[in-house]
Amino acid sequence: MTDIKTNHTKLTIIGTGMAGMAAACFASYNRIDTIQIGVNSGMIYSSGFFDLMGIHPIDTQLSWNNPWQAIDQLVADMPNHPYARLRKSEIETAMNQFLEFMEAADRPYMFNKNQNTEVITPVGTVKRTYAVPLSMWAGAVALKERHSCLIVDFVGLKAFSAKQIADMLTPRWPKIRPLRLSFPAVGASADLYPEQMARALEVEANRIKLADAIRPYLGDAKSLGLPAILGIYKPRQVRNHLEELLGVNIFEIPTIPPSVPGIRLKEALEVFLAGRGVRLIPQKRILFAKRQKNGKFVLSVGDHGSDETEQIIETDGVILAGGRFLGMGLYAGRKQIQEPLFDLPVFQPGDRAYWHQSNFFDTKGHQISQAGLEIDHSFRPTDLKGKPVYDNLFAAGSILAHQDWMRQKCGAGLAIATAYGAVKAFKKRL
Ligand SMILES: Cc1cc2nc3c(=O)[nH]c(=O)nc-3n(C[C@H](O)[C@H](O)[C@H](O)COP(=O)(O)OP(=O)(O)OC[C@H]3O[C@@H](n4cnc5c(N)ncnc54)[C@H](O)[C@@H]3O)c2cc1C
Incomplete structure (x- = not known):
């Protein structure tokens, strides 16, 4: 025994x-x-x-x-x-x-002590919450200021549509634009999953490829919204590096579950x-x-x-x-x-x-x-x-x-x- x-x-x-x-x-x-x-x-x-x-x-x-x-x-x-x-x-x-x-x-999280903050949901509605992951905070700021913003989604990533998000938000935020790209770090025809994309972006070379793919479309955008795929273990470094490469504020929008955040x-x-x-x-x-x-x-x-x-x-x-x-x-x-x-x-x-x-x-x-x-x-x-x-x-x-x-x-x-x-x-x- x-x-x-x-x-x-x-x-x-x-x-x-x-x-x-x-x-x-x-x-x-x-x-x-x-x-x-x-x-x-x-x-x-x-x-x-x-x-x-x-x-x-x-x-x-x-x-x-x-x-x-x-x-x-x-x-x-x-x-x-x-x-x-x-x-x-x-x-x-x-x-x-x-x-x-x-x-x-x-x-780290960002919050206003006595105030809920409006944030963007995966389907493009707006909800009020208390504390926001740092990686999503620039999205709350962009939504409040309504400045020029590009939202990107990727071929093969299910249930995350930049167009739907932009369509839902345009009445209150006319300067929001959608863009669909192929995710440069995996095969073109593959179904994509947020966790797999987040792991891919932990690799520096993949971030450079992604920035190169987005750069021609940035135009006058002051900020860039991406699905929540910016790394699992080093999210701060992944986002900082992409911001450096593209010269705009970058924020994540949650995806449907299971979610990288x-x-x-x-x-x-x-x-x-x-x-x-x-x-x-x-x-x-x-x-x-x-x-x-x-x-x-x-x-x-x-x-x-x-x-x-x-x-x-x-x-x-x-x-x-x-x-x-x-x-x-x-x-x-x-x-x-x-x-x-x-x-x-x-x-x-x-x-x-x-x-x-x-x-x-x-x-x-x-x-x-x-x-x-x-x-x-x-x-x-x-x-x-x-x-x-x-x-x-x-x-x-x-x-x-x-x-x-x-x-x-x-x-x-x-x-x-x-x-x-x-x-x-x-x-x-x-
Ligand atoms: C899809 C989804 C989206 C959400 N989004 C948000 C959001 O935007 N904002 C927000 O504030 N909250 C959100 N939440 C809610 C939040 O994450 C928590 O799920 C919720 O607060 C409940 O947490 P809990 O720990 O009470 O229960 P659960 O998360 O259900 O955890 C229960 C735990 O108990 C364990 N357990 C049960 N029985 C046993 C047993 N016999 N032995 C050992 N372990 C056991 C389970 O394994 C599990 O680990 C979301 C939840 C879901 C499901």
Whole structure:
């Protein structure tokens, strides 16, 4: 019989999505001995923008310029929303600290303290977000100033059309022009994928070829918009070099998922956290969780779809950042929604018939998008009477109830702020 390795730790973070990563950053900042575990998350699909609070109420689609005023109104109207578990100053500290981590991880973000910024989406619409990757910031500036701008797409790159983006934006931005080129670094007839193009542009010779292909068409353009393909590991150097070669400001526009900015975020945070002593168990899941008499949790680690325990974690506390259905933190069965690991009560509509509205595009959203774990003010999942189920189990991110991050445009903000709250509550117990 093989011996199964047992890892001992103070804190285990279940999840490597935005909430899990943010929790790991805050834990390492607080010097808490931490193990993190998870498989691929929503992060690799994310545009890279950090939304804090954009839309409230959902049914009227009211879009807010000032995210902090939006949070005030949201908390007044929805006292069960996870943001209501934090003071506004704590949400601000969480965002500021996380943006400092991003700077330290060499993935800087730009933002206006009290104002959302308008940015261009992959389909050419404009949305408001809070923090913008440096590589996309010149696009927000160009959109605001409406100066002369060239947008380029590439033959073979699916679902990214410079013409569509220009057509959508021309009414408010007449000096925007589209251009389609063959991507010079790969075969002409190949289907192109953003990750493959980003890797190609890490090579200097390919950047020179790309600049040579674009230069004849620049005309009076003051800035140049490209799909988000400007390198995975060295995005700053890739963009700086192209700017030097072409003499204009260059910005990225997100592509449809999986997205290069999301992959960059994941890679950079993994390196950053490893450097700060967080022990990551990558591409594995917690299969079973059990609480011992001494209060510690014993977690079995293995592969998805397997019952075989490969290693064990014995931990003083857990932050569950397992996401909703995509992350598999929640499971939608035939009759009800379950939390599969700790069998925690899940807030949900009384009957499956109420999960979705009959109109999929109903502006009110769907009741299933408010399902999740209810928590107390210390981010501990509660039972039906509002009592914490375990004093050393905390939850953060999209697994929480009473929020619809996608429609409210608060995905990253909610993940970061609740991760901050959960780590702070865990630390108090030490
Ligand atoms: C297509 C798309 C676009 C987005 N765009 C934006 C955007 O523009 N702006 C923005 O702010 N946000 C955006 N987001 C949202 C954001 O990236 C996060 O997905 C969201 O905030 C939820 O993060 P999370 O960490 O709570 O959950 P998830 O990202 O779902 O992560 C859950 C994690 O838990 C792990 N897990 C679950 N169960 C277990 C288990 N038993 N054992 C181990 N690990 C487990 C999963 O493997 C995964 O790592 C986007 C998301 C998607 C999907």
